[in-house]
Amino acid sequence: MKLANKHIFVTGGAKGIGEAIVRDAAAEGAKVSFIDIDVAVGEKLAAELSATGKQVAFVKADVASFEQLKSAFEQVVAKFGDVTGVVNNAGVNSHADPVTMTDKQWDDFFAIDMKPVWLTAKLALPAMRKAKSGSIVNICSIHGRLTYPGFFPYGAAKSAVLGLTRNLALDEGKHEIRVNAVSPGYILTDLTKNYLNAEVGRAERANSIQPLGRIGQPSEVAKVVTFLLSDKSTYVSGSDWAVDGGLGARSA
Template sequence: MKLVNEHVFVTGGANGIGAAIVLDAAQNGAKVSFCDLAVDAGKKYEKELTEKGFNVFFHQGDVANFDNLKIAFDAMVAKFGPVTGVVNNAGVNSNADPVEMTNDQWNRFFDVDLKSVWHTAKLALPEMRKAKKGAIVNIASIHARMSFPKFFPYAAAKSGVIGLTRNLALDEGINNIRTNAVSPGYTLTPLLESWFQTQPAKRAESMAVQPLGRMAQTSEIAKVVTFLLSSDASFVNGADWIVDGGLHARFA
């Protein structure tokens, strides 16, 4: 119960890694609020976890739109009090052609995958600074270091997430606010499964290069996140935790 008395806010918490983080944080004693654009899935998950006795709260929220996100954030604070931990998990893939991609598509993608980290910081940092306490965990990706053809400009956004992690760690450390990133490798999420469905041969190719002979479960990513949110990680700041089963160590 390493997160007792904490209020953890998770973006993109209705599915995949985000849902696993919501569950693990709640299992560790936190009050957990989460937002998502998948309203039906979010409400269903909130009901499921509440019936199991966990303190969770869902509110529709678009991380790309600050005003919309603030409505969700304010409702969460009204429910559970000041946010002490933030997990920036919401994100989308991009498989754009650099010539065909439109300006609007570019802006929407970066608003979700990168700008949203700034949005949550604007919302959560004032109270964290007052309390002289807080933890932020940004979900990046191994794509920040190495990428894959036809993923433009996904790697740029995830590299930016790690850059913002460094900035926040250096600027807010004096306030006892720690900021870290987690970079998952292949993780069995609905997003990954949908990609495999469009390119079936890639599943076997992806499995063949896994040093542990398997891909990650979402719960394995979540456990690293909740560690970084907790006081067990009290001197971990500005780090990027690669959780990919050793994939980054493999020679191409």
């Protein structure tokens, strides 16, 4: 089992890609703790996995609040021991107008999609440095490299996550801590379904451009994340792993 004896901490783990990561990490033998703002769904997932013998814990927390994040982190460390792997998955979409978007809307968005990558590192790195071991995986997006009209400032946030990933990898390498990004393309989550269903014909157009002929599944992202968290990837750091079915290689 790739993650035996590991403690993996996942943000936004109640559903979508986050849920798939929680499930896969637990299946690979990890103790998995995760946070989310959706209490009902988070508690249901934790109860389901715990009933099958997995070591899983859920704590309600909003990644935009360092106080909540810190409190949740301390609770799961008390339960499962020091965190050995972090997955920054929590995020929201943004389809704002650069003229009408307010300062508060900008700050609220980046407080969810970018800032927690730093905040979770702030919490996890001390123990990782002491242990001379650790892996951080930041869920980015194809929008970090290639974006699309109407996604302001989503592309900016995801580009920033890639920058933070590179800097953390360079700065923490001397402590034998690895930091990588995973950039999904079209993945069949509730957010993607809502986006595709918002306009007639959008789903058909999206499917028609997929090099593999289909939209990806959350579990296909989770498998890559699990690999990066494990000792199967001990010389992988500072990289961005595209899980987009080849979409990023396609010319317009």
